[in-house]
Amino acid sequence: xxxxxxxxxxxxxxxxxxxxxxxxxxxxxxxxxxxxxxxxxxxxxxxxxxxxxxxxxxxxxxxxxxxxxxxxxxxxxxxxxxxxxxxxxxxxxxxxxxxxxxxxxxxxxxxxxxxxxxxxxxxxxxxxxxxxxxxxxxxxxxxxxxxxxxxxxxxxxxxxxxxxxxxxxxxxxxxxxxxxxxxxxxxxxxxxxxxxxxxxxxxxxxxxxxxxxxxxxxxxxxxxxxxxxxxxxxxxxxxxxxxxxxxxxxxxxxxxxxxxxxxxxxxxxxxxxxxxxxxxxxxxxxxxxxxxxxxxxxxxxxxxxxxxxxxxxxxxxxxxxxxxxxxxxxxxx
Amino acid sequence: xxxxxxxxxxxxxxxxxxxxxxxxxxxxxxxxxxxxxxxxxxxxxxxxxxxxxxxxxxxxxxxxxxxxxxxxxxxxxxxxxxxxxxxxxxxxxxxxxxxxxxxxxxxxxxxxxxxxxxxxxxxxxxxxxxxxxxxxxxxxxxxxxxxxxxxxxxxxxxxxxxxxxxxxxxxxxxxxxxxxxxxxxxxxxxxxxxxxxxxxxxxxxxxxxxxxxxxxxxxxxxxxxxxxxxxxxxxxxxxxxx
Numbered sequence: 001x002x003x004x005x006x007x008x009x010x011x012x013x014x015x016x017x018x019x020x021x022x023x024x025x026x027x028x029x030x031x032x033x034x035x036x037x038x039x040x041x042x043x044x045x046x047x048x049x050x051x052x053x054x055x056x057x058x059x060x061x062x063x064x065x066x067x068x069x070x071x072x073x074x075x076x077x078x079x080x081x082x083x084x085x086x087x088x089x090x091x092x093x094x095x096x097x098x099x100x101x102x103x104x105x106x107x108x109x110x111x112x113x114x115x116x117x118x119x120x121x122x123x124x125x126x127x128x129x130x131x132x133x134x135x136x137x138x139x140x141x142x143x144x145x146x147x148x149x150x151x152x153x154x155x156x157x158x159x160x161x162x163x164x165x166x167x168x169x170x171x172x173x174x175x176x177x178x179x180x181x182x183x184x185x186x187x188x189x190x191x192x193x194x195x196x197x198x199x200x201x202x203x204x205x206x207x208x209x210x211x212x213x214x215x216x217x218x219x220x221x222x223x224x225x226x227x228x229x230x231x232x233x234x235x236x237x238x239x240x241x242x243x244x245x246x247x248x249x250x251x252x253x254x255x256x257x258x259x260x261x262x263x264x265x266x267x268x269x270x271x272x273x274x275x276x277x278x279x280x281x282x283x284x285x286x287x288x289x290x291x292x293x294x295x296x297x298x299x300x301x302x303x304x305x306x307x308x309x310x311x312x313x314x315x316x317x318x319x320x321x322x323x324x325x326x327x328x329x330x331x332x333x
Numbered sequence: 334x335x336x337x338x339x340x341x342x343x344x345x346x347x348x349x350x351x352x353x354x355x356x357x358x359x360x361x362x363x364x365x366x367x368x369x370x371x372x373x374x375x376x377x378x379x380x381x382x383x384x385x386x387x388x389x390x391x392x393x394x395x396x397x398x399x400x401x402x403x404x405x406x407x408x409x410x411x412x413x414x415x416x417x418x419x420x421x422x423x424x425x426x427x428x429x430x431x432x433x434x435x436x437x438x439x440x441x442x443x444x445x446x447x448x449x450x451x452x453x454x455x456x457x458x459x460x461x462x463x464x465x466x467x468x469x470x471x472x473x474x475x476x477x478x479x480x481x482x483x484x485x486x487x488x489x490x491x492x493x494x495x496x497x498x499x500x501x502x503x504x505x506x507x508x509x510x511x512x513x514x515x516x517x518x519x520x521x522x523x524x525x526x527x528x529x530x531x532x533x534x535x536x537x538x539x540x541x542x543x544x545x546x547x548x549x550x551x552x553x554x555x556x557x558x559x560x561x562x563x564x565x566x567x568x569x570x571x572x573x574x575x
Contacts, residue, residue, distance in 0.1 A: 247560055
């Protein structure tokens with residue numbers, strides 16, 4: 001819970017967090033080491049200096065540190081835990097649904113556990129998805145379309161098998177599809193960050209919500225265009241919000257674009273913890289004000305009401321969280 | 334590379350000048366300015382080796398290939414260069430790309446079975462974004478100087494060329510725009526319109542503001558990426574203080 005200077009309480013749902021294990025003993029090969037190093041570079045590039053972690057702490061921080069950083073110090077009331085399997089890089093996976101489910105043992109009231117699927121798993125994966133819904137009651141999945149799998153360097157949401165998985169997800173009652181775009185997808189001559197397949201999927205599955213991680217970066221322009229056309233496309237602000245500290249002018253320009261094209265009802269705050277910590281992200285986001293020149297030019301502003309929606313109300317709608325009831329139950333503990 | 338070569342060899346400056354003409358297609362900034370050139374080695378007999386690094390281990394192999402290819406072409410164009418080798422390091426496809434560029438292979442030959450075409454379409458897509466980005470920068474500059482949208486919509490190449498604004502920033506913006514305009518804006522005789530859509534059509538003055546909004550979105554994205562890449566490169570190679 002964030003409290004403004006006039007005592008107003010703002011309920012925060014952090015739409016994108018991880019509990020990963022990238023320790024050397026879990027790294028399967030050089031890619032495992034390179035992957036966590038790359039994350040650590042993101043962490044180092046955009047965090048304020050007092051929040052920097054050593055490479056060693058960054059490899060594994062564990063459930064207790066996570067709880068402290070998010071819910072004790074970090075203003076988060078709830079957080080959506082997104083899995084990233086990466087079994088080609090990590091022996092037990094990087095942060096699978098099963099690994100993340102550890103958090104439910106102690107913090108079930110605060111964690112929204114998401115699952116994952118990969119269309120390249122064929123029929124067996126469809127059954128596994130059913131299992132995830134039965135075991136954990138997941139309402140959302142995280143898809144990483146650039147994940148390596150044997151000889152494959154990724155897939156598209158418009159692939160025939162991807163459609164079968166989306167159909168299955170919908171029939172199982174899953175509502176929220178978080179999509180992360182990354183490079184090295186095949187065929188290699190195409191733009192690996194192309195978000196056009198999200199457009200196709202959002203049109204074909206109007207009842208599913210597609211939350212595009214990192215607001216489609218580095219294809220923000222294409223993402224905005226798709227979000228204008230498709231009412232069920234949302235933007236997750238992980239990475240984008242981290243710029244509020246290191247490059248505030250760019251953050252302002254980006255937010256102006258997003259508010260203009262996508263609007264305050266379809267943007268979700270996300271820390272991407274452990275890459276960044278919600279404490280400083282939220283403090284800086286709350287004190288941020290849209291510069292006058294951008295307000296004048298784009299006609300948009302980031303108001304207190306907009307901040308409230310982005311920090312929690314929008315995610316509460318997607319995940320069916322009754323905020324007043326939740327506040328009461330968390331407060332009475 | 335010996336210290337004497339590093340500090341005194343004029344050939345090094347020639348190579349640097351050539352590398353400064355090679356753009357990262359995605360960012361529309363030169364590989365030299367971005368810090369992607371890690372080292373330059375020159376042998377007495379004119380063999381050149383360029384150390385090439387990128388912000389992440391997974392930067393898209395297609396852009397990496399394009400840059401490596403363009404660097405080899407640019408450096409190889411110097412008459413004293415007998416052989417130009419590009420050595421990409423710390424990248425998931427370094428081996429394939431170095432072998433492909435070294436062996437004069439095209440993209441499909443470098444990545445057999447992993448591509449359906451060469452990179453012309455990709456290059457064209459991002460060249461178009463570069464055109465939009467450069468055009469937006471100079472349009473905004475002129476608007477800040479007091480030019481109205483009516484005046485800008487009518488401005489000819491002759492007008493643009495003869496504009497006198499004592500600011501090196503303007504000179505750079507104008508040169509960068511002029512360089513790319515011929516690829517999109519149609520004929521550039523002095524009485525041709527200076528600012529056209531990427532299709533070469535005049536910009537409707539009634540829709541000028543909306544047109545600018547689209548350009549702005551493209552430019553912000555490109556600049557954002559460039560910032561991200563610079564920050565990541567600094568974090569990866571701890572070169573922030575350089």
